[in-house]
Amino acid sequence: MDPSLLPSLAWFAHVARHRSFTRAADEMGVSRAALSQSLKTLETQLGVRLLYxxxxxxxxxxxxxxxxxxxxxxLAAIETAVHHLGETEGRPSGLVRINTSRLAAKALIEPHLGEFQARYPQVTLELVMADSLANIVADGSDVGIRLGRSLADAVVAVPISPPLSMAVAGSPAYLARHGTPRTPADLADHRCINYRFTGSGALHDWDFKEPGKAGRHFTQAVTGTLITNDDQSMTRAALQGLGLIQIVDIAIHEQLADGRLLRVLDDWTHHHPGFHLYFSSRDHMPAKIRALVDFLVEKRDGGMRL
Structure with a gap:
């Protein structure tokens, strides 16, 4: 069927239901003359007379x-479906696919799963764990969670955690054997456990800021005998005394608190934008996505636990 006929067919149905051009025109907000002309054109296109x-x-x-x-x-079925769609979009329901780093899932989502599901029982969350930055459109995800500094300008990003700091840390046994670095340049004499980004394949250059308000930002290449693409693997290696690591401080909160790892070079670290929830557009945002955004923003200040 020629799709161009659909508007005229809908107009014809209005006229036929009311048996009146005037009432049909008033209901649709068009002039009687425009409606009459549309139906004459439809009759011409179909080659049959529809109205006396x-x-x-x-x-x-x-x-x-x-x-x-x-x-x-x-037409009645279409009208019902459109009406039902409007009701559904006003009530959070359905599947939300979240592409997230393991650390963000552990810190921001997992502690609050029970509360979220109690509040939105008709929303199903699917967590897709990936540490490399994901193109959520190509991936088929609804939203992603990553550190703010890694996100492209093209996406809409909402901060869902406070700013974070990168910590350089090692075990007491490692520091006892190899000494404590006083400046990033001293890392040349240390074994450093490094991280390789899964997506780009690049090694992480450790980043620092010179002490003082006007201190410049710079990166430092490091060397060592272990490279991994997993934060938890880095942490376990550091606990065994295999070298120093640079990692988001919340990832080793417990190990720092109980003394299994010790921070070094604190004067040279600085804060970074925290985790952000990102998505492709704010336009026509489904209620289920809006519910997740609002919930995570609500938990942003003080809701991050490991």
Missing amino acids: RTTRHMSLTEAGQQLFDALAPT
Whole structure:
């Protein structure tokens, strides 16, 4: 069927239901003349007369009645579906696929899963763990969670954690054997456990800021005998005394608190934008996505636990 006929068929159905050009035109917010012309064009396109018209009355021809009988249930079903869609979009429900780093999932989502599901019982969350930055459109995800500094300008990003600091840390046994670095340049004499980004394949250059408000930012290449693409693997290696690591401080909160790891070079570290929830557009945001955004923003200040 020619799709261009659809608007005229809908207009015909309005006229046929009301048996009146005037009432149909008023309901649709168009002029009677425009409606009449549209139906004349439809009759020409179909090659059949649909309406009998006089100056005072209008009725359906046999062909017009057959067409209306076929159109009415279909249009009613479409109207019901559109109405139901509007109701559904107002109530959070359905699947939300979240592409997230393991650390962000552990710190921001997992501690609050019970509360979120109690509040939104009709929303299903699917966590897709990936440490490399994901293109959520190509990945088929609804949203992603990553550190703010890694995000492209093209996405909409909402901060869902406070700013974070990168910590350089090692075990007491390692520091006892190899000494404590006083400046980033001293790392040349240390074994450093490094991280390789899965997506780009690049090694992480450790980043620092010179002490003082006006201190410049710079990166430092490091060397060692272990490279991994997993934060937890880095932490376990550091606990065994295999070298120093640079990692987001919240990832080793417990190990720092109980003394299994010790921070070094604190005067040279600085804060970075924290975790952000990112998505492709704010336009026509489904209620389920809005619910997740609002929930994580609500938990942002003080809701991050490991």
